Amino acid sequence: MGDKPQTDSDELVALRAKIDAFDQQILRLIQQRVLVAADIAKAKVASDADASFYRPEREAQVLRRVRERNAVLREELHGLVSDDEMVRLMREIMSTSLAAEMPMTVAYLGPEGTYTQAAVVKHFGQAVRSLDVKTIPDVFRVVEQRKAHFGVVPVENSTEGIITHTLDCFSSSNLKVCGEVQLPISHQLLSNADGLTNVQKVYAHPQALAQCREWLERYLPDAEILTASSNAEAAIIASKDPAVAAIASDIAGRLYNINILASGIEDERNNTTRFLIIGTDSYAASGEDKTTIMVSAPNKVGSLFELLKPLYDAGVDMSRIESRPSRQTNWEYVFFIDLIGHVDDQGVSAALEELKAKSAYFKLIGSYPVGVL
Numbered sequence: 209m210g211d212k213p214q215t216d217s218d219e220l221v222a223l224r225a226k227i228d229a230f231d232q233q234i235l236r237l238i239q240q241r242v243l244v245a246a247d248i249a250k251a252k253v254a255s256d257a258d259a260s261f262y263r264p265e266r267e268a269q270v271l272r273r274v275r276e277r278n279a280v281l282r283e284e285l286h287g288l289v290s291d292d293e294m295v296r297l298m299r300e301i302m303s304t305s306l307a308a309e310m311p312m313t314v315a316y317l318g319p320e321g322t323y324t325q326a327a328v329v330k331h332f333g334q335a336v337r338s339l340d341v342k343t344i345p346d347v348f349r350v351v352e353q354r355k356a357h358f359g360v361v362p363v364e365n366s367t368e369g370i371i372t373h374t375l376d377c378f379s380s381s382n383l384k385v386c387g388e389v390q391l392p393i394s395h396q397l398l399s400n401a402d403g404l405t406n407v408q409k410v411y412a413h414p415q416a417l418a419q420c421r422e423w424l425e426r427y428l429p430d431a432e433i434l435t436a437s438s439n440a441e442a443a444i445i446a447s448k449d450p451a452v453a454a455i456a457s458d459i460a461g462r463l464y465n466i467n468i469l470a471s472g473i474e475d476e477r478n479n480t481t482r483f484l485i486i487g488t489d490s491y492a493a494s495g496e497d498k499t500t501i502m503v504s505a506p507n508k509v510g511s512l513f514e515l516l517k518p519l520y521d522a523g524v525d526m527s528r529i530e531s532r533p534s535r536q537t538n539w540e541y542v543f544f545i546d547l548i549g550h551v552d553d554q555g556v557s558a559a560l561e562e563l564k565a566k567s568a569y570f571k572l573i574g575s576y577p578v579g580v581l
């Protein structure tokens with residue numbers, strides 16, 4: 209390196225020619241793939257005017273196959289692209305294909321820069337339009353009113369547990385879960401203060417505050433801790449006052465022009481949030497699925513055990529059970545249960561029929577592909 213312009217060696221020129229040739233092929237193949245997707249859109253409309261352009265089960269199958277084939281290719285070619293990275297690239301190509309069929313609008317808990325928006329992009333790719341709304345019930349509302357095709361809501365966090373607000377929304381909504389996506393969450397302390405000692409107030413969403421409690425006690429014991437409706441909202445407040453810090457994502461920091469004073473401030477490494485994709489339709493099995501149901505047991509001794517017995521007898525695995533107050537009668541509960549399998553799988557459907565017959569209340573919240581990304 210120096211003042212002289214770089215001259216490229218013959219070897220470099222030859223290698224670049226190879227890259228140019230591959231790029232030509234990749235471009236042609238992407239264009240051809242998207243044209244096929246447009247034909248698929250026409251075929252869907254021809255067979256059913258209400259057909260869904262977005263097909264989560266098919267997307268999961270395509271991405272799983274990319275993962276499997278890439279593992280083989282890595283061996284064969286001593287390839288350097290990891291399976292995760294290849295799935296991510298393919299996610300974007302499929303996102304563009306879907307947009308050519310029908311531009312999708314996906315609602316999320318805003319404002320811009322929230323982790324939920326990052327989950328939207330991770331699950332649907334960059335080609336979707338994301339629509340920010342103010343609260344989790346608003347996400348449900350705009351999807352119900354068909355102002356957005358789908359919505360993305362947080363449902364549980366590996367450190368803090370269940371997001372009760374989201375579960376409660378399912379009680380009063382008929383929307384279906386049609387997908388899930390997990391996002392590793394790394395929190396940053398964002399502030400334009402000149403060092404930690406000048407931070408007087410910290411704003412964050414209650415979930416983020418809980419996930420960074422020990423860090424805050426240790427490094428900012430004297431700061432006033434205040435809640436905001438979202439992490440991005442906190443970032444907006446911090447962007448206006450250098451005595452204020454926000455706990456939010458690095459994306460929010462860039463978006464609202466705030467410095468990162470400390471990064472990775474979450475108390476638990478591997479802090480991960482699971483999000484659900486909600487929509488108006490149900491979809492076929494992808495081969496690796498989960499089912500979420502909401503049930504309540506009759507109010508008598510041993511009834512929960514009786515209720516779950518059909519699942520146990522049929523060998524259906526339960527991956528989660530949460531109880532929430534029924535909101536109808538005091539001390540009565542509804543249970544949110546995640547099962548492994550799709551409601552169309554024979555064993556699952558038979559077990560659910562039996563369970564339904566024994567329950568005081570039963571609602572299928574959705575069967576959906578296990579997250580691939």
Ligand SMILES: O=C(O)C(=O)C[C@]1(C(=O)O)C=C[C@@H](O)C=C1
Pocket residue numbers: 245248249261262263264266267270301302303305306309
């Ligand atoms: O297979 C389909 O049904 C398609 O519409 C094609 C395609 C794809 O690009 O592979 C696009 C959108 C769907 O969500 C699923 C898959």
